[in-house]
Amino acid sequence: MKPPAFDFVRPEGMEEVLETLHLRSSDARIIAGGQSLVPMLNMRLARPGVLVDITGLRNLQxxxxxxGEVVIGAAVRQAELEAWPHLRRKLPLLAQAIRWIGHVQTRARGTVCGSVAHADPSAELPLALIALNGxxxxxxxxSKRTVxxxxFFLGMMSTAIAEGEMIEAVTFPVAENGTGYAFREIGRRHGDFAIVACAAVADKTATRLAIGGVDDHPRQFDLPQENGDELDDALNDIAWALNARDDLHASGRYRRELVRRLGRETVLEARSCRN
Amino acid sequence: MPQLAADTKHRVAFHLNGRKVEVLAENRMLLSDLLRHELGATGTHVGCEHGVCGACTVQVDGAPVRACLILAAQIDGADVRTVEALTPTAQQLSPLQAAFREKHGLQCGFCTPGILMTLDALLTTRPDASEQEIREHLSGHLCRCTGYATIVAAALAAVEEIRKEQKYNA
Known part of the structure; x- marks a missing residue:
């Protein structure tokens, strides 16, 4: 459980970061908080030739x-977002979701963008990004581009980041008046990977539900405006559309049932807090 | 830009429990191993080595973190605090440690150093922490002996003790 050997560079500006990524391409990995990458290194699931440490770059902090968008730089730690004084007002969905990300001890180091780059199918930040259309x-x-x-999320730990590219920032649209936001999650223990996580965004005319932990990446669905049978039917269709599989933590059937029930609770909560 | 090659050791300078230390370490060395093997600070225990169990928790710049998920190269210039820093003198326990002893907050003791560093950080920033906050912070630790109830009791007793101390010193 020790990482393999790698070179380590501490660039002083973005030009140096991007040059290293260009020169070493697939052999290079960005490291910031390391809370997803270092476990992968320890288990030797990742064997990069060089790690590029971006934590010292001011313009990413x-x-x-x-x-109308909150822009979060690549070196911003999850604990810093959690402590951001405007979080509740500007990003109420994240204010609810952030406590579910790992533990206090991992949020102190892990970054927002790092979790998005890692793209674990049950992670909360990718789910919130999908739910909010970030x-x-x-x-x-x-070049630079915005995806x-x-x-962005293509599959299990697979994203649109190309060779030589890095995430500079993620952006979340600021919460709008008259829109309700809700987040629910079921895991074995607090801080464990979600078995099913739901994020709902509801305004007067539309409701979106995003679901993580089931398919190989978080997915988003539009729902009917009624609270009755039509909603249940739509949730049932979603439950079957997500390719729920059996694994160590839960059966596919249990996951489908969670999508139906937790999905419904999340949607109703989002609708009830529209104002 | 500083470029540290994989096959040589590099200088890492930081503060450990208030003292300045300088060591040579490979890039791939974890903070947990740096503390134990290079500096002999074996109070920090190593359990799972992938960030799940919390045994290796130390404080970096005041925040509780997993030492097994931090590379030595990323600790340069930081302020690191380990369980060795908690006792005021060799004969004395801190109020938090004394509460663990009093309330049977440990049995085998393997998880204890990590838990103490998490709770010490919590009680430093939130001396009147609620039971819910304490439980939330403890969720980042595994203990296979106690069932956690006595750990929570110890933390609450420490909160009470710290409150009393503050009253007398105010």
Whole structure:
């Protein structure tokens, strides 16, 4: 349980980061908090030739609001977002979800963007990004681009990040008046990976439900506006559409039942807190 | 930009329990191993080595973190605190440690150093922490002996003790 050998660089600016990614391409990995990468190194599931430490880069350390979006830089730790004084007002869904991410001890180091880059199918931050229609800002030596969350997650720990690219920031749209947000999760113990996690966003005309922990990446669905049988039917269709499988933690059938019940609770809660 | 090659050791300088230390370490060395093998600070225990059990929890810049998930190279310039820092003198226990002894908050003691560092950080920032907060912070630790009830009781007793101390010193 010790990491394999790797070079380690501490760039002083973005140019150096992107140059290293360009030169070493698939052999290079970005490290920030390391809370997903270091376990992978310890178990030797990852064997990068060089780690590029971005924690010292000032321009990646800020949370700021621009044109209706909260922009979270790649070196911002989860604990810093948790302590951000505007979190409850600007990103109420994240204010609810963030306590479910790992533990106090991992949030103190782990970054928001790192969790998005890791793309674990049951992780809370990718789910919130999908639910809120956020986006991911990618940079490489050649160009910059912004990828909507819906196009970013491709599968189990697989994303749209290309060779030589890194996440510079993720953006979440600021909460709107008249919209309700709710987050629910079931796991074996607090801080364990979610068996099923649900995030709902409801306004006067539409309801979205995003579900994590079931399919190989978080997915989003539109729901009918009624609270009765039509909602139950839609949730049942979603439960079957998610390719729920049996694993060590839960059966596929149990996951489908959680999608139906937890999904319903989450939707009703989001609808009840519209104001 | 500082480039540290994989096949050599590099200087890492940081503060450990208030003292400045400098060691040579490979990039791949974990903070948990650096503490135990290079510095002889064996109070920090190593359990799962992938961030699940919490036994290796230490404080970095005041926050409780998993030492097995931090690379030595990332600790340069930081302030690290381990369980060795808790006792005021060799003959004395801190109020938190005394409460663990009093309330049977440990049995085999393997998980205890990590739990103490988490609770010490919590009680430093939130001296009047509620039972719910204490339980939430403890959720990052596994204990196979106690069933946690006595650990929570010890933490609550420490909160009470610290409150009393503060009253007398105010």
């Amino acid at each position: 800020s949370i700021h609001e621009v044109r 986006s991911v800002r990618l940079a490489s030596q050649r 909507p969350a819906a196009d």
